[in-house]
Amino acid sequence: MAIKVGIPRGLFYYRYYPLWKTFLEELGADVVLSDHTNKRILDEGVKSCVDEACLPVKVFHGHVLNLKDRVDYLFIPRLTSISKDEYICPKIGGIPDMVKNTIKGLPQIIDTEINVRRSHKNMWKAVMEIGSYFSDNKFQIRKAYNKAQKVQDMYDGAVRKGRLPSDILNSFQGDNTNFSLIRMDENPDRMDVSLNRADVNPNRNDVRANHGSMQRGQSLLNILVIGHPYNLYDSYINMDLVKKLRNNGVNLITVDMQDESTINKKASFLNKPMFWNFGRLAIGTAMHMLEKGNIDGIIYLMSFGCGVDSFVCDLTEKRVKRMSTIPFIVLTIDEHSGEAGMNTRVEAFIDMIRWRKKDESNISALR
């Protein structure tokens, strides 16, 4: 029987699942995912984790509890750094230790450190270490990783063209998950078109199809939604923000849809370069979008107690206020957030943008 490896559906699942899944399956392992976040997972996570941690970390604990009795190994790599000279976040770097010391009766954890802060070569070291749990054949591990990287590239490409990770990942559930299908359900002609305007609304028709309940005659709003992937794409913890926005006629633009080299250029205005991967991407994306000037508003989704966001959000807000008049809202989520409050804020924000669009042009030029 194949070895069962559990991947908790939390934190960097939304970013690297295709890579991890393909890699582990190529090495002959069975990948088991935890359930979609639900009340039980959230409650158990909150109960087991320390109070001060942020919501995504608590939810991650819930996912581990959900998985632990069903698998032989738990795949929780220590993600110290995924880009040169940058870190992710202390909590994510310490998550294997948090889990190990909080939850009892765990299967063995694959907690290999991934740290490419100094050199990208460390990635291969980590890959070999993870692979050695399943195979002694270095060549096979290398081959498996190369294939996994290709699938991940495809996934990243699809995200960059404007598809949300949650949409892609959700449409590949079940036993027969094959990420190479990502490319097939997209029309190649359309992809060429979207390449030229990759970062804004690649194919309006598709987007419009998502807005079932959108009112007739409403124009589509382009809103930049900044948020960590694990908050933005987990529809349970953000109380279906994506769907809510789409129903209100919003075309979501996210940080993951941007081309990284453009973002890097835009983020370089900072006096001191950011040492958080997400911080650089977030602030770079905001600057890029402000310069292009085709967004109607910015929503910053953060979880309560997020250390990185407390700084990045404030810096972004300051810049946006200085450079433009684009509306900016911060939505904070934690385990006590009520859906009604979230709805009110989102709706008020969107109404405000629409009224502004409608009414501000009515003001007489002769004042």
Add this chain to the structure above:
Amino acid sequence: MKVTFPHLGNLYVPIKAMLDDLGTDYVVPPFSNKSALELGTKYAPELACLPLKITIGNFIQAYEKGADTIIMVGGCGPCRFGYYYEMQREILHDIGYKMDMIALDIPWGNYKEKVAGIRKLAEGVKKLAGGWNINKILKAAVNTTIISKRMDELESLSFKVRPREKKRGTTNEIMKEFRNKVFSTKGSAGIKKLIEYTEKKLLEVEIDNNYKPLRVGIVGEIYTTIDTGTSLNIQERLGDMGVEVCRPVTISGWIIEHIIKGGLHLPRDLRFAEAAKPYLGAMIGGHAQETIGNSVLFAKDGYDGIIQIYPLTCMPEIVAESILPSIERDYGIPVLTLIIDEMTGEAGYLTRVEAFLDLLEKRRESKAIEGTTVLSGN
């Protein structure tokens, strides 16, 4: 140019000595106080950690006393502290305080960024010293390090004397006298003499040699453990209650281990990292590894209890907090975690500390009885 700097426990002593030696004009901000915290809370992001808020308050209060330039240090993550001076610059800019920032930052990044970083650092040093008098700068740097080391030794001596003193309050009076005198003392030579004098006075305090105090180790985030204004004077208060405290994370330790040895790639004292290894396998930023490692060392050393202190939302310490129960279980040592933010109430905080000390006292008593008596049932 009138320089100011943030408060961090006794950091003002070595910095004052350094600026005296360099002949730079400066303002020591008022000791971290309530209105500094209120100012910081008003202007800093809501979810930022407490030290940022207090330092913002320090700067505004110093500005009102005439300061126009700030000295800050930086870092390269992943702890938020590394980005402090940028945040402070942005915040002060937005609320209209025109202050220059001399950032002494470790150069990092790619080659180009490193060169730019070194240039910036050199410019900062030049501005501070008012020229390129290498001799003067080196001397000041050496003296600053020595004074901060002496200061920390003085402090840990006071931790040992305070619980054992026969007349309560003697140590506090000596330390208060030091605080008052240090402001009127100029230059590193004078301050060194003052430290020596205070040390002698502390050694002369009449102590009870038979008294065996409870021993408590203090671990946690560096700012909240070191800065007495922020931690509600926990170290003095514990001492007054007859408890000996030990706090391994110090300013001089940070300067010597982190900046000097780290910067020059010299071998560092990594006993804590070794001890932390079974619980926390890697450096995750801040002082999480120190917290875990030192807790293990305290437990092995036979301490009665550990108090962890950190500001709300501190990322590395949250990881440490979730690991500490394992150490508590493995070594049988009680741990109390205190989290500080602008809403912390003194009374609630002290109640918890007192209850914790009662627990430690009872544990010690029952341990002492354990070996000598036998339960009647056996």
